[in-house]
Amino acid sequence: MKRLLLIMNPNAGQKNGKRYLADILEIFRRADYMPTAFMTVGTGDAFTLAKEHAADAQLVVCVGGDGTFNEVTAGVVESGVDVPIGYIPCGSTNDFATSLKLSKNILQAARDIVDGTPKTYDIGQFGKRYFSYVASFGAFTRASYATPQNLKNALGHLAYILEGIKDLPNIRPIHMRIETADRVFEDDYIFGAICNSTSLGGVLTLSPDAVNMNDGLFELLLIKYPYTAAELNDCIRCLQEKKYDSPTITLHSTDRLTIHCSTAVDWTLDGEYECGHALVEAVNRHNAFRLITNQ
Numbered sequence: 001m002k003r004l005l006l007i008m009n010p011n012a013g014q015k016n017g018k019r020y021l022a023d024i025l026e027i028f029r030r031a032d033y034m035p036t037a038f039m040t041v042g043t044g045d046a047f048t049l050a051k052e053h054a055a056d057a058q059l060v061v062c063v064g065g066d067g068t069f070n071e072v073t074a075g076v077v078e079s080g081v082d083v084p085i086g087y088i089p090c091g092s093t094n095d096f097a098t099s100l101k102l103s104k105n106i107l108q109a110a111r112d113i114v115d116g117t118p119k120t121y122d123i124g125q126f127g128k129r130y131f132s133y134v135a136s137f138g139a140f141t142r143a144s145y146a147t148p149q150n151l152k153n154a155l156g157h158l159a160y161i162l163e164g165i166k167d168l169p170n171i172r173p174i175h176m177r178i179e180t181a182d183r184v185f186e187d188d189y190i191f192g193a194i195c196n197s198t199s200l201g202g203v204l205t206l207s208p209d210a211v212n213m214n215d216g217l218f219e220l221l222l223i224k225y226p227y228t229a230a231e232l233n234d235c236i237r238c239l240q241e242k243k244y245d246s247p248t249i250t251l252h253s254t255d256r257l258t259i260h261c262s263t264a265v266d267w268t269l270d271g272e273y274e275c276g277h278a279l280v281e282a283v284n285r286h287n288a289f290r291l292i293t294n295q
Contacts, residue, residue, distance in 0.1 A: 001032050001033065001034040002032055002033045002034065002058045002059065003033070003034055003036070003056060003057045003058050003059075004028050004033040004034065004035040004036065004057060004058070004059050004060075004061060005035075005036055005038075005049075005050070005053050005054065005056065005057035005059070005060045005061070006024070006025070006028075006035050006036065006037040006038070006060075006061045006063065007037075007038050007040065007046050007049050007050060007060070007061070007062055007063070007064075007068070007072055008021065008037065008038070008039055008040070008062075008063035008064060009039075009040045009046065009063065009064030009065065009067075009068040010039050010040070012063075012064040012065040012068060012090050012091045012092075014090075016090050016106060017063045017064065017088070017090040017106065018039075020106045020107060021037070021063075023107055023110075024063065024088065024106065024107070024110045025037065027107065027110045027111055027114060028061075028110065028114065031114040033058075033059065036053070036056075036057075038053075040064070040068065043272075044071065045071070046062070046064070046068050046071035046072050046075065047071035047072070047074050047075040047078075048075065049072075049075065050071065050072045050073075050074075050075025050076050050079065051075035051076070051078045051079045052075075052079075054075065054076045054079040054081040054083050055079060055081045055083075057083055058083065059083065059084055059085075059086060059113075059292075060072060060076055060083055060084070060085050060086070061085070061086040061087075061088065061110075061113060062085065062086070062087050062088065063088045063090060063106075064089075064090060064091060065089065065090065065091015065092060065094060065271070066089075066091055066094060066095055066096050066097075066132070066133070066270045066271050067091070067270060067271050067272045068091070069087055069089075069096060069132060069270070070130065070131060070132050070269065070270035070271075070272060072085065073085060073123060073130065073132050073289055074123075074129070074130040076289055077123060077130060077285075077288050077289055082290065083290075084118040084290045084291070084292050085289060085290065085291050085292065086110075086113035086116075086291075086292045087102060087109070087113075087291065087292075088106055088109040088110055088113070089102055089104060089109065090106055095133060095134070095197055095270075095271075096132050096133045096197060096270070099133065099197040099211070099213065100213070100291075100293055102293065102294075103294075112292075112293070112294040113292050115294060116292040116293050116294045117292065117293065117294075118290040118291065118292050119214070119290065119291060119292075119293055120214055120287040120288075120289070120290050121196075121213050121214050121287075121288070121289060121290075121291050122196055122213060122214055122215070122216060122217075122284050122285060122286050122287070122288060123284075123285050123288035123289060124194060124196060124218065124282055124283070124284060124285070125282065125283045125284075125285055126194070126267070126269055126274065126280065126282045127274075127277065127280050127281065127282075129269055129274065130269070131194075131269040131270050132196070132270050133195060133196050133197035133213075133270060134193050134194065134195040134196070134197055134268075134269075134270060135193070135194045135195075135267055135268070135269050135274070135282060136191070136192060136193040136194070136195070136267065136268055137174065137189075137191070137192050137193075137265050137266065137267045137268075138174055138189060138190050138191035138192055138223075139190050139191045139223075173188035173189065173190065173225035174188065174189050174190070174192075174225075174261070174265055175187070175188050175189075175261070175262055176189055176192065176259060176260065176261050176265075177259075177260040177261075178192075178220070178222070178257055178258070178259050178260070179257060179258045179260070180220070180252065180254040180256070180257045181254060181255070181256065182254075183252060183254075185220075185222060185250055185252075187222070187224050187225075188224065188225040189222055189223060189224055189225060190223050190224065190225045190226065191221075191222075191223040192220075192221065192222045192223070193219075193220075193221045194218045194219075194220055194257065194282050195211075195218065195219050195220075195221060196211070196213050196218055196219070196284075197211065197213070214286075214287065216255055216284055216286035216287075217253040217254060217255050217284060218253065218254055218255070218257070218282070218284050219251060219252075219253055220250070220251070220252045220253070220254055220257060221249070221250070221251055222249070222250040222252075223235060223239075223248060223249055223250075224247075224248045224249070224250075226248060231248050234246050234247075234248060235248040235249060254284075255283070255284045255286075256281065256282065256283045256284060257281070257282050258279070258280075258281050259277070259279070259280050259281075259282070260278070260279055261277070261278050261279075262278070263276070263278060264276030264277055264278045265277065265278075
């Protein structure tokens with residue numbers, strides 16, 4: 001029988017994952033997998049479990065939200081083992097799953113893993129940490145890690161919106177200089193993201209035509225701080241229409257970049273907090289992991 005390592009965050013989203021654990025395990029048993037299941041009990045658990053046990057499995061399955069998937073993927077990459085990963089999304093937002101059109105039905109997602117095919121995807125390295133789909137700073141990014149878990153469980157994605165609105169009075173321009181291999185960007189920004197996804201926090205979406213999740217490149221999205229009402233309106237229009245021809249918006253593809261900031265600015269990596277940096281490098285690691293999809 002094939003060995004399966006299943007890592008579940010029992011508190012993800014509305015805690016639906018653990019309610020269906022027996023059904024999930026039955027699906028994999030019927031597909032000739034011998035599962036070993038672990039429940040996470042805190043931040044960093046999923047990373048450690050994946051790194052330490054990936055070599056013992058022919059398939060690693062993550063059951064949780066984007067933060068749990070981040071840890072599992074990073075753990076598998078750090079282990080150096082080329083084992084495919086399956087993702088059963090049951091978090092509050094599930095940006096990465098949305099970009100890949102993974103089923104939000106827990107049992108269907110498990111069946112899709114059984115019937116699916118592994119495909120290679122890029123991963124981002126941000127300093128010493130990894131991100132599966134986005135590293136971001138500025139407006140609304142704090143909401144992803146500051147929203148209380150009980151509010152996430154009760155309200156889901158709406159909780160992020162409410163937390164982000166609460167933070168609006170504190171938004172200030174962030175001056176940054178960002179260097180890529182062929183361009184330098186320097187300005188006052190309200191938001192920035194190094195992304196490999198079409199969905200960012202469930203609030204902002206990029207056109208699928210602008211994003212290839214396995215081309216060895218990030219999409220660098222920068223939104224200048226709007227000092228006038230006209231600039232703000234133009235920015236909103238472009239984002240809503242997914243057109244990036246505004247002087248307030250930059251969308252640029254690159255495989256690595258160096259970020260300079262006058263003060264240490266906090267970031268989020270796949271929705272999880274990353275302490276402030278005045279200088280940091282981000283690198284795209286091409287073909288870093290294999291994920292099973294039904295596409």
